[in-house]
Amino acid sequence: MRNSITITFIIVLFAITANAGTRPAGYYGLGPRVGFTVNPDQFHFGGQVDFGEITTNLMMVPNLEIGVGDNLTTVAPSFELDYRFRSAWGIWSPYLGGGAGPIFYSVKHGGSDTQFGLYVQGGIMKGIAVKNSGYFFIEAKLGLADAPDAKFTVGWTFGN
Numbered sequence: 001m002r003n004s005i006t007i008t009f010i011i012v013l014f015a016i017t018a019n020a021g022t023r024p025a026g027y028y029g030l031g032p033r034v035g036f037t038v039n040p041d042q043f044h045f046g047g048q049v050d051f052g053e054i055t056t057n058l059m060m061v062p063n064l065e066i067g068v069g070d071n072l073t074t075v076a077p078s079f080e081l082d083y084r085f086r087s088a089w090g091i092w093s094p095y096l097g098g099g100a101g102p103i104f105y106s107v108k109h110g111g112s113d114t115q116f117g118l119y120v121q122g123g124i125m126k127g128i129a130v131k132n133s134g135y136f137f138i139e140a141k142l143g144l145a146d147a148p149d150a151k152f153t154v155g156w157t158f159g160n
Contacts, residue, residue, distance in 0.1 A: 028052040033155030037148045042067035057084040071108040096122045117147030134159040
């Protein structure tokens, strides 16, 4: 049941955001993300899809993170909106945003729980000068409701 809910959430999320506005050619795509989480103390990995800009500098970046450690496994699909403070892609650009989505918890020796997490986040990203190479980012999230206390993540989005 939990897997069905996760898959349905991701499909609906992608369908809603598929027709979003786009950046100039080569500056949207998908890529990996890795990091660590505080409370629960976990290592997490996953990926994100950058659907481009809704309007100038406002990006939609849904992602999926799987956390392991602390005798717990978490699966956290998240819908995120980020505002970049600079328009140029070749320089380091800070951003702020937020995200929301279900968090599925599975305890190592039985038991599970599902909560709806809410985050506020910030980070810095840099577009890569080589055409269609995407961008690198460093991000920190603070959990506001039913989410881990903090997440620290690095990742790369490959443009198409």
